Amino acid sequence: MGEVKTIRHDWRDILRAFKMAFDPKKMFLGYSALLASLFWCTIVVALFSALKLISTTPCIFIRLVLCSAREGVPVIAGNVSQAIMPLDFGELFALSILIFGILAIWSLAGGAITRISAVDYAKDESICLIDALKFSRKKFWSYFWSPLVPVIGVFFFALCNVIGGLLGRIPVFGEILVALGFPFALISGFLMVFIGLIGALGLCFMFPTISAEGSDAFDAMSRAYSYVISRPKQFILYCIINTLYGLICLIFIACIAWLVVRLSFYTIGIGMGQKFGLIQSFLSQKCNIACLGFCNVPSPQPLVSTASLTWSLKFLAGMLIVYIVLIKLTVWTFVLTYLFSAKTIIYFLLRKDIDSTDISDVYIEEEKTERSNAEVKTFPSSGEGNKDNSSPDKESRL
Template sequence: MADGRAQNPASSDRSASWMEIFRCFQVALDPRKLLVAAVGILVMSFMWWLLSVIFYSKAPETSEPQYQNSTIQRELGDKKKPDGTAYTEEDFRRIAHERYSTDMEQWRVLDSLAGPGGRLRTMPWYEYRGPNPFLFVTDVLSGSANDRATALTGFFSGSVPVLIEPLVKMLIPVAKLISPGVSVSTRIYLFLILMCNIAVWAFCAGIITRLAAVQLANKGPISLKQATRFVCKRYTAYLGAPLVPLIIIAACVVGLIAYGVLGLIPVVGDLLIFGLGLPVIIVGGAVMAVFLVGLVGYPLMYTTLSAEGDQSDTFDALSRSINYVYQSPWHYIWYWLVAIFYGAAVTLFILFFCSLTVYVGKWAVGLTASTVWTDRKPEYLFIYAPESFGWKELLTKDSPYAVRGSWDKIEGASDRQVYTYRPADPVAYAQARSEFYSYNSWGAGIVCFWLTLMFLMMLGFSYSFFWTAATVIYFLMRKKVDEAELDEVFLDDEEPEVPPAPPKIAEGTGAQPSPMTSLPVITAPAPAVAPAPVPPPPLPPIPVVDLTPPAPAPAPATIPITPPATEEPKKPEGGTPPPIG
């Protein structure tokens, strides 16, 4: 838990305000968090793409046997209509049409998710996320009023959802699972998508929130290795926290399904099961509703485990996330509104900065080719650039490889539209591509690799900001509901080993007592004793000086020794001796 540092109550209350959310920007910019988020996005997208390819099927056709009158007639056999009359050819045709319409509607749901260009099948660098931020800023500054309105609408419809993308992509499978008109195979597909989502972000979000929690609590930075080890030791808790409500919801669904089977009995179902037993259905629905609404607090589950450590577990994380939402819903909504709008602003800055970085670098490199060899302008190296956020449109602008985005209808039975990029001038594009050499394609591929890496790091900022904001909001909700200080964070015993080096030296001294004890003793007094050793060199001259003064001392001693010679007193005759006589 937190150490016993003293805090000013006024500063503590002030730090507990919603202004703490504005710390998220600098904390989320940590390259370690961006890297972990980029890895999570890549792994999640690949798993979604694989499941989409496996479960996707072609659209149903009226020529298939199950939609033929003969098939319907064979299935019905000798059955009669409710009024007692026999089925006619018109009835068979109507039943076949209804079956086809139902299957077609269910297929459209699957197609919108797992089909080509589907929401859960598109890789992140092809997904539409609004206009390019650099072009957006230029349109706002220099465009007409209509251009400004279009740019603002496109940005807020494309960039704002990017900020809450982790929560949206968690809730989309849940929302589709409980929606009507979804086939059994599509529900299985959505369930597996949800499991992949939880498995990936239980690990990646756990690392991000652990790094953020320690940093926000001012407990000193910890290494990525320590955060990873922390999450690995508690991965089952991270994985189980969001699974528990889903399991409870699934249990209620299965129980109500079994209850509904009894309701098929004509008299028992009408009077007992659905009549007197309706409260059972209502209670089951209420339990599911409580946990479904509580999933809004899903981000708090990971932050609870990252902040509380060994003092928390799966059920504690679940109870805290749901209790905080229900006990103080308006504070929770307000904190997330601030985080979303502030995050949209800083996300715009990050997207603009990264787009400007790539564009200005490409522009500066191309100045030489513009004056010396126009065919070598670097735009051809960006033909494989990421399309999301309009990067490809920005980097190939005003060149034969320029592209333009538009909403196009998918070919086939699907009636949905997908935002695709096509050459602005197909003739010029085809001619320029025909002049490509193999090394041109390889160079464009290498450039694509670096651009994609930078793009994933840029996109990872929205995930890093989201989970950092979730950590701050958890601290604020804990302060509001439990009155716990913001700097209370669990620290492993191994984590303090990094900052204090002296304990390691103490352990070394135990292994080597004589050298290690002597070194501190000598080096510590060295500054104070250093002047003392310096005087000893002058000490030898000091005895010499002392020896010379004794030379004058013997001189006066020899003077009294010489007086015994009587001849010498004549010299002092004019002095003291005559008066003495």
């Protein structure tokens, strides 16, 4: 007999996200999307850096992967802030291309992950990877535009204020016009804050809305705003539970990954001897095996240059770095699949409380129904066949 899942329809269901995140289909989608995102970021930054449009180099992404999160995240955040603060056209254009590409990747992968989560939580059923990808491909533009709708709204009202400021350059008349119309600028400022802030808070509900309802970007945006405004206390409570539980899970998974790598290094080092100790010293200069940076105990290591290693030792060191990176990406893939799964559960819980919609209510495509109807029309039942055969006799009697 299969395992019977207990769904309580309250905050305790969020704890199921840990197990749901380890679904092989979700891990595959998240891992592929994470690799594609890193590849896309590296290519775009390398291209615009070669064109001298930006000063940032792809090394920041390599360092983000090789170092721990405690070391790499502040570095990339600083580089991004330095890139966008001058508001240079070339840097903003490069940043836009970067964001659109990442959004396209995660519109396909994130849509499929939330679709799997929605059907799993609502119907206690597992859909195949191909069906999830087909669904996200059909709803691709809904997934793609839903996070951008609040951004477009903010830019629209900002553009209205800019146009008003341009009118203010007209001598005398423009100044009077701005003075009289400044209350409208304040209203635009309020709408920018409202749309931006609530949109950022409700951003997590947009993908689950499309996956659960089969709707469009406008419905995803309206539900995201409605759920945050209608139940702010409940929304904040669910987010706190999700964040605290997610941090505990992340620390646990990161420690397990570090322990696996550490024990593997230790046991191999016992057999390989001094040569492996030389490689370990070299690796400690290039990367941090801990995902979060809190597991490694800093110890003085002798500096090892690349020239002192033979080609075979260089090959071994390079392969070990690749393995460490793959393990780190696995940990961060879990983080992403957990977030998508947890936010999907929170969406269903808020929908039940606000819209009084049953948890098991989820959009199911009508392809199977249409296919079965087509089969019925193609292969009529025996009763229908007898009816057709008997009709000539009836006509002859008449």
